[in-house]
Amino acid sequence: MSSKKSFTITVNNNKTEKEGINYLLSINQNFINPSKESRKLILEILEMDQKFIRAFDLIMIPGHTNLEEIIELNSYQHITLIELKTTKKKLPNLPKGFFFGATESEFELARLLGEKFKFCFVSLHEESLSYELLSLNNLSKIIKNKRIQYQINL
Numbered sequence: 001m002s003s004k005k006s007f008t009i010t011v012n013n014n015k016t017e018k019e020g021i022n023y024l025l026s027i028n029q030n031f032i033n034p035s036k037e038s039r040k041l042i043l044e045i046l047e048m049d050q051k052f053i054r055a056f057d058l059i060m061i062p063g064h065t066n067l068e069e070i071i072e073l074n075s076y077q078h079i080t081l082i083e084l085k086t087t088k089k090k091l092p093n094l095p096k097g098f099f100f101g102a103t104e105s106e107f108e109l110a111r112l113l114g115e116k117f118k119f120c121f122v123s124l125h126e127e128s129l130s131y132e133l134l135s136l137n138n139l140s141k142i143i144k145n146k147r148i149q150y151q152i153n154l
Contacts, residue, residue: 016087016124017057017084017086020086020124021033021058023122024058024084024131030062030065031059031066031082032058032061032064032065032066033058033066040053042079046079046113048109048112048113052109054103055083055105055109056109057083057120058081059079059082060079060118061073061078061079062078080117081113081117082118083118083119083120084122085119085120085121086121086124087100087121087122087125088123088124090123090127090128091123091125091128092127094121094123094128094132100121101149106119107136110135111136114136115135115137117135117136118133119133119135120133121134
């Protein structure tokens with residue numbers, strides 16, 4: 001059973017992520033928020049395991065916007081998966097100073113897809129409201145410290 005503090009942190013993180021998604025969708029119509037069923041289909045099209053269903057938050061498809069209700073897609077060639085990392089911290093030189101957690105699945109999917117997977121760093125602070133898209137290759141070049149933390153269920 002999780003402590004009240006850890007539950008509160010989870011709720012706040014989820015709320016911040018939703019704010020980040022809403023911010024991106026409002027300022028750039030190229031970001032698309034797929035439904036759970038669409039995520040499954042996208043992974044099928046990409047010939048990727050369904051274990052990656054939670055390893056991305058948004059997608060981008062050239063020629064398509066978030067104003068469309070239905071997007072017909074037969075090919076994987078132009079889909080870019082976006083994993084969102086959001087903070088309310090003031091970061092005038094985004095992503096410099098960003099602290100975030102990431103799953104092994106996110107990094108594995110990023111390795112498998114290369115330039116077709118981007119980490120999107122969002123600062124929601126009113127004085128540094130912005131975002132930055134980075135491929136794993138570009139992200140790896142600027143990581144200062146990286147450590148592994150195990151989260152275990154019994």
